Amino acid sequence: PTASTGFRRGSQVLPVLAAVLAVGAVVAGYVFYGLAGGATYADAAAARDRGDCTAAIPGYGLVSGMYELTLSGNVPRAEAERAECVAFVAASDAEAGGDFAGAVALNQEFRLAHPDTTLAPYVDDNVRRTYESWGTSLRSSGEYDEAVRVYRDLLVEIGDGPEADGVRGELAATLVEQADALRTQLPGLTGPALVDAIRDSTENLLTVQREFAETPAAAGVAQAIVDTYAAARTQTGCDALPLLDYAVGLPDAETAGVVGTANADRVRAQFDCGVARYQAGQWAESGTAFDQVQADYPNDPLVAQARANGIAAEVSEVTGSPQPLPGPYAGDNPGSIPLTLYNDNPAEVRVLIAGPTAHEVVLPGCPGCPAEYPSSVGACPSLDGKPSFRLTLPAGGYTVIGQYPSADPSVQSNLVESGFEYTNCLFVTPIPGQ
Template sequence: RLTGLQRAPLALGLGLLLLVVPAGGVVLYDSARDEATQQMLLDRLDEADELVQAAGDRPFDSAQADYRKALGVYADLRSDHSGSRAAERVPARMKTYYTTVGAAYAQGDYCEAVEPLKYLRTVPKSLPGTDLGALKTWPDDRLATSLYECASTALTAGEANWGSQYGELLTTFPESEQAAKVEPAVAAAVVRTEKDLHGAEPCSAVQRLRTLGSQIDGLEAGQADIGAALDKDSRRATTSADTGTYTCGVDQYRDGDFESAQTTMTEYASAHKTAKNAGLAKKIAIAAEIAQTVPAAGKKLPTTRTGGSISVTVQNDSPDAVTVLFTGPVTGSFTLKACGSCKAYSFSSTINPSFEPCNDSGKNYPQRTISLPVGTTFFLHKPNGDSSATPASDTAKLESGYIYTECAYTTQSLGSGL
């Protein structure tokens, strides 16, 4: 019995030791599992970092999906594993993230930098509760600069997208230094284009000024004073375009584009009745119309000269009212009423050697007498109201000591035309 009593405490001690050993194993197991989880999260962080680094070698359009995927990992680490070592390292990683996404700006490629910088301004919303410090506003000034520089380059080059970028700058960063430079840049563009009105391509300058005026009107200014200044720039561009239309018409005439010159000068004279060049614009339109039938009539630019010493009477032996246009030393036009008792001549009668229109003493031909200087005058007769009829032309070399008569008549062609 004494031997048995001595063994009992030993057995009890061994039992207690057996119970302690499994409890220690649980602690060791939990620690290992936690470390494995931490390492797994760090691996996820490294994978996101590698994704950002690889995306930095590609254009933003193709890399954006990977940037968003990496940001999703960062956001998940911060929200679902906030106590992890990986989550604690996310804020430090964001500086690399921002500089990688916004690398185009650092390279001076402002147009390419616009979309990445706009994207970076949305990043803080994906990382709630994360202290980004100065990174939160890091894209703002860079985006304002990129919008200004990209738009300014497009404006100088005559491209169309500058208006939307300036508009975005004015509304997104209305108080910025970059926004304050928009109106002066627009005003300078108007002045530059005005100078081109006196260059080799005035018609192109007119069109650019009109486009500028429309684009400026479309800008939404963030401040009233900038808006007022832009309105003034728009009016100047439009006014200069209107004034330059005359210069454009002269250039078209001198280049031999008589159809365009006629249209341009007719529109100019109609829209600017009180302008000092309105009268000459009408004469250039007349000469341009004649030159489309008689190119020699367009060799010289018309003048505002009137009158002369030679009498020329134009009669109308046509059943249609006729507009008579003439150019040379003097340019002008007038209309003769239709001859009510006159008819169109057959083609065969006009080739008869004895053919002589405006020679029927029994008819009262509508007529008008004008005075012209010595020299060559080009006439064009066109019937009114019949677009299918072909105008007739005559080149008259007027000499002193003579009285001249022009006769307008209508010939029936071999077909059905006049």
């Protein structure tokens, strides 16, 4: 009996030892498993920290997948950081695929979602690189307005950083490229389209001159402004005026003499426009053009002829028939044959004379004179004391228009010959039939 008790004790020790060994193996495996998961996380995090999310994403996937049972704090961190990397790579892929607008938008969304990420400097680099690639792509396809907008956005992005000078240079070069492209189109344009094109081209060049004067592109701006005006200046007369009206309004100090040239061109174009309208029987429009010459350029040599032509245009409008264009206005005594005008009416009268020369005279009203005569018989019984004006004219045929404020104009034709002295008394009679 005693010996059998010893055998029972020995048989119980073996299972306990086996269990201890099994537990030790499990613990060792778990520790190794945890260490492997930690190492995988560390490698993924290191890749992320150097901006290599493509390498980091698989590691994060292992930590939150294969090593999830470790119950380590690395698991939720891996999941969060993997989500950051997926968003980061999506933005990079958009840029690589040429979707620059999408890439910028994704990067901006990333910044809002992950303001404290260690990927921030890499996101900044990506945004700047995307803007640069985007601007280059737009320029190469001739989309200059969009390229300028992109470069301006890039300047906002980088602020006053060391890259700013380069971006400013690219922006200025883009503005000049667009101005050059517009200039090549100018000779084939007319009317509003021409004005729009030269305005856009010139405004680009002025922007470079004002905002980016330190850039290489600014060196050729002054000559480019001159060349742009020359390329646009292909029309004459009335057709040229829309362009010239714009050009004379440019800032003189910034346009390399273009404003002075445009003013000289404009006075000639206004005058030629008046002549063309006159010859076409558009006398009111012709008179307006000649009046504009006098108003805008009172000291120009063309003013004397414009004044005479304007009077002839008004006389033609009243008579309904064209008058021969007179010589330039040279005062009211260009000849030797006297003509004295008298006013026999209380109201002042405006007198227009068109012939070899042209004149405009305003006679004051005559106090005590009748407002109206029953007929021309008995009118102007005496010239004494009546308001008068004396001219001396060259010989030739003249049309004389008398305009009272409240009466229809009178029209007379007169032949002026040497050796005679002429008088003309103006008065008002009823309109026949009224």
